[in-house]
Amino acid sequence: MQPRTSFFPPGSVTNSHLVAYDLNKELLPLIHAHCCRTLEESSLTFNLDNLERAIEDHYVRGRPLITKRVEELIFREGALSNRVFQAIRKSVNPQEILSIALRKDILSELTSITALRDCLTVSETVIGFLSSTGGDPEMYIKDYLENVLSLPKEQQLQLNPKAHHCRLRHILSLWQVLSVERAKRRLASKKQDPFEGVGKYFREPLTKEEKVGVLKGLRHVNVEDFLAELFEFMVVQLKTIPMGTQDTREERPRLLMAEFNSFLANKGRGLHGFDRMADRNHKLAVSKAVDVWCIAAQKKSTR
Known part of the structure; x- marks a missing residue:
């Protein structure tokens, strides 16, 4: 009957579980015991099959096996x-x-x-x-x-x-x-959504007057930097707010420029000219965030 093999996770292994031997006192005598010396030809031949079994019996058999678990990462x-x-x-x-x-x-x-x-x-x-x-x-x-x-x-x-x-x-x-x-x-x-997962609440279209205000405000900022920071703001902050939890009838609506400015301040990031843009568009609701980004992206592409 084969002896039952025990298993240990890597974190539980101790020195006593490991294979250890002294080369000169243990391994070499074992090798010499499984070789045949021919004096006439001054040559050595080894019985490798027997040597393998002897090494297994002396040093491997009965030792616990170390389990290896490959962790799978699913990035969401x-x-x-x-x-x-x-x-x-x-x-x-x-x-x-x-x-x-x-x-x-x-x-x-x-x-x-x-x-x-x-x-x-x-x-x-x-x-x-x-x-x-x-x-x-x-x-x-x-x-x-x-x-x-x-x-x-x-x-x-x-x-x-x-x-x-x-x-x-x-x-x-x-x-x-x-x-x-x-x-x-x-x-x-025009076939894919640039903001997958961002709730419907943040996709309200700009009015004509608001669009004009945004376009004028963009003259004061580096549009590429504005796009990058506003994108991060929407994806890592606004996107985490579950869809349908915002009440569009709030008496004090959330304001986009105020929240965006707070986001920039928290990460220690400044946008040159943003104050002037924010002043011009300070009444914009946060529900217009996606449309503001799209207007800025379209302006950038037409330059």
């Missing part, structure tokens, strides 16, 4: 929340904005929507881990994928080669660049 878009981003800004500090030149280089290589989606998926995977474990802001993202996450090569290759110059201190900026580009392409195609 719902994990992109304000809490997650704040955790990264604290544990992978500082977070810096990618240079305009590098942003253009990265996007110039992502000509297909598939390549863009794959690169974005990799960045979101990194964000998911960093929010829990933190990381060295100076480490290159490609090194983090290979040496820390140990992702298969095919998944590492989904990161655009130009993005290999990005470090962990750029991860949130990289996510912004990729996310905004995907949203722009979806908006241009």
Whole structure:
């Protein structure tokens, strides 16, 4: 009857569970016992089958097996929340904005929507881990994928080669660049929703007067920076509010520019000229957020 084999998880293994031997006192005598020396030809022959069985009997048989469990990570878009981003800004500090030149280089290589989606998926995977474990802001993202996450090569290759110059201190900026580009392409195609999961409450259309006010206000800001920050505001903060929980008949309606300004202040981000834009559009309700972003994106594309 075969002896019952015991199993131990890696965290419970002790030295007594491991295979150990002294090379000179134990292993070499065992090897010599299973070899045949021919004096006439001064040669050695080994009975490898018997030697294998002897080593197994002496050092392996009866030892517990160490179980190996491969953890599966299923990354959900719902994990992109304000809490997650704040955790990264604290544990992978500082977070810096990618240079305009590098942003253009990265996007110039992502000509297909598939390549863009794959690169974005990799960045979101990194964000998911960093929010829990933190990381060295100076480490290159490609090194983090290979040496820390140990992702298969095919998944590492989904990161655009130009993005290999990005470090962990750029991860949130990289996510912004990729996310905004995907949203722009979806908006241009008119077949896909740029803001999947953002509730209907935030999709109320602007009136003609409000649209004029937004367009005039955009003259005072860098539209690309405005798009990036407003996108993050909607996806990581507004998106977390369940659909149907807002009452459009509130006596004191929530104001978009006030909430957006508070969001920027909390993350220590300033937008040049935003005060002038906010003053012009201070009465805009937060329910107009999606339409404001779309108007700004369309203005950017027509320049």
